[in-house]
Amino acid sequence: xxxxxxxxxxxxxxxxxxxxxxxxxxxxxxxxxxxxxxxxxxxxxxxxxxxxxxxxxxxxxxxxxxxxxxxxxxxxxxxxxxxxxxxxxxxxxxxxxxxxxxxxxxxxxxxxxxxxxxxxxxxxxxxxxxxxxxxxxxxxxxxxxxxxxxxxxxxxxxx
Amino acid sequence: xxxxxxxxxxxxxxxxxxxxxxxxxxxxxxxxxxxxxxxxxxxxxxxxxxxxxxxxxxxxxxxxxxxxxxxxxxxxxxxxxxxxxxxxxxxxxxxxxxxxxxxxxxxxxxxxxxxxxxxxxxxxxxxxxxxxxxxxxxxxxxxxxxxxxxxxxxxxxxxxxxxxxxxxxxxxxxxxxxxxxxxxxxxxxxxxxxxxxxxxxxxxxxxxxxxxxxxxxxxxxxxxxxxxxxxxxxxxxxxxxxxxxxxxxxxxxxxxxxxxxxxxxxxxxxxxxxxxxxxxxxxxxxxxxxxxxxxxxxxxxxxxxxxxxxxxxxxxxxxxxxxxxxxxxxxxxxxxxxxxxxxxxxxxxxxxxxxxxxxxxxxxxxxxxxxxxxxxxxxxxxxxxxxxxxxxx
Numbered sequence: 001x002x003x004x005x006x007x008x009x010x011x012x013x014x015x016x017x018x019x020x021x022x023x024x025x026x027x028x029x030x031x032x033x034x035x036x037x038x039x040x041x042x043x044x045x046x047x048x049x050x051x052x053x054x055x056x057x058x059x060x061x062x063x064x065x066x067x068x069x070x071x072x073x074x075x076x077x078x079x080x081x082x083x084x085x086x087x088x089x090x091x092x093x094x095x096x097x098x099x100x101x102x103x104x105x106x107x108x109x110x111x112x113x114x115x116x117x118x119x120x121x122x123x124x125x126x127x128x129x130x131x132x133x134x135x136x137x138x139x140x141x142x143x144x145x146x147x148x149x150x151x152x153x154x155x156x157x158x159x
Numbered sequence: 160x161x162x163x164x165x166x167x168x169x170x171x172x173x174x175x176x177x178x179x180x181x182x183x184x185x186x187x188x189x190x191x192x193x194x195x196x197x198x199x200x201x202x203x204x205x206x207x208x209x210x211x212x213x214x215x216x217x218x219x220x221x222x223x224x225x226x227x228x229x230x231x232x233x234x235x236x237x238x239x240x241x242x243x244x245x246x247x248x249x250x251x252x253x254x255x256x257x258x259x260x261x262x263x264x265x266x267x268x269x270x271x272x273x274x275x276x277x278x279x280x281x282x283x284x285x286x287x288x289x290x291x292x293x294x295x296x297x298x299x300x301x302x303x304x305x306x307x308x309x310x311x312x313x314x315x316x317x318x319x320x321x322x323x324x325x326x327x328x329x330x331x332x333x334x335x336x337x338x339x340x341x342x343x344x345x346x347x348x349x350x351x352x353x354x355x356x357x358x359x360x361x362x363x364x365x366x367x368x369x370x371x372x373x374x375x376x377x378x379x380x381x382x383x384x385x386x387x388x389x390x391x392x393x394x395x396x397x398x399x400x401x402x403x404x405x406x407x408x409x410x411x412x413x414x415x416x417x418x419x420x421x422x423x424x425x426x427x428x429x430x431x432x433x434x435x436x437x438x439x440x441x442x443x444x445x446x447x448x449x450x451x452x453x454x455x456x457x458x459x460x461x462x463x464x465x466x467x468x469x470x471x472x473x474x475x476x477x478x479x480x481x482x483x484x485x486x487x488x489x490x491x492x493x494x495x496x497x498x499x500x501x502x503x504x505x506x507x508x509x510x511x512x513x514x515x516x517x518x519x520x521x522x523x524x525x526x527x528x529x530x531x532x533x534x535x536x537x538x539x540x541x542x543x544x545x546x547x548x549x550x551x552x
Contacts, residue, residue: 004463015480016478016479016480016486017463017478017479018476018477018478018479019463019464019465019466019476019477019478019479020475020476021455021466021468021471021474021475021476021477021490022466022468022471023466023468023471023472023474024474024475024476024490038475038476038488039476041475041476041488041490042475042476042478042488045475045488045489045492045520045521045522045523046478046486046488046520046523049478059462059463062462062463063462064461064462065461066459066461066462066482066540069479069481069482069540070481070482
């Protein structure tokens, strides 16, 4: 398939990307004709795709990994990862990992209290460090999706 | 011998030098004196005619019959062999009768009055007497003449068909009853043909050239002719492709449905199963409700999801809505979003993933996929998702 039809918002963000079914192709129909016919029908049958701009983009001009698919956006004749959106997504993922550690520390505090509370202060400091972690990160310094994908924050060490 | 010419024409001056020659000359003289157009005799013939010989007339030949007409001396009858009488016309044998030494039967012919048939009849002392007409070599027996002439047969029976083969006398054709024609084999009726009194349509069976299938068809004067095949009682109608061949249902030459050894194969979207289930479905029954109406295997391998062509039926496109969410647009819509019964099966890879219906519409199905792991219900791309759709259309 040479091209796919993208339904895009004014800000360039992607509503959807339409890929025709090969079996929908009529005998001898060109790729462009197939795309046009399938995309027209698809938009007609999906009201939520209507009212937006459409643009046909070569598949080779799209990201090859879906790691930050929800951050894809149109840049000229290409689809690229919108880095601010990707950083937001990555930060949300880090917060999710952080939240999991916070949940685990709740049990640690209860367990420590049952054992006399010797680690209470250390555990409170640990939990505060977890809460503060996102604010300490500067993802703006990460400039590519690949680097953002491989970035791993340094989480505080549990006492 | 014809004596039409002078055995001693002017150029031959001498008289005959033998008795035979002299007799010939005398015969010529008699012919000349009497004015007879021909006069014929041999010495031995003369002896026969005057009754002095021990036998009757001479044998003769086809050119010179033993008994001839004076006005047509090469037409008459003669004896070509013992116990044989031959008839000759124009010096050519036209008929021969032979008598066997022990014969008791004979052939009788009878002329007829107006509109009555002429008769060739076997007669004799036997109760039943066959008549054999035997051509020579590979010659044929032709019956009938001008257009409109016909050959009539007695009714016959299946055991003794009216028209049969000499090497297989209980195989042939016969008349079953009024307006019913039967074909018998081994003395048993195997096929019966009949027609309504005003029939205008009929069967036609056509043999064809190599590589083609013979045809059994209906033809006739009607513009549209159906074909009915009835079984008797609870008998089963069986169509058997004995060699394992396909069974095709065609429309104007194009196959619209094919039955193969492993089941049914739709050749085009025109294959319909129209029956709607009523009550408890029959085991293995095929109804409009249980026929798959849509199938799409969605492969996600890095870029935009794609419909795998090997598992694609009735899909127009797949739309990549987000991570873990895609929409299939169906080519032929379902009857309604609320009642179409469209559903997605969680045929998902990897195995720790699930698929769920996000939304249904008459022509679309949106699917969400999740990875059942630490992401805890977050939409997640999965490698393979198979979506099946049933419902009224």
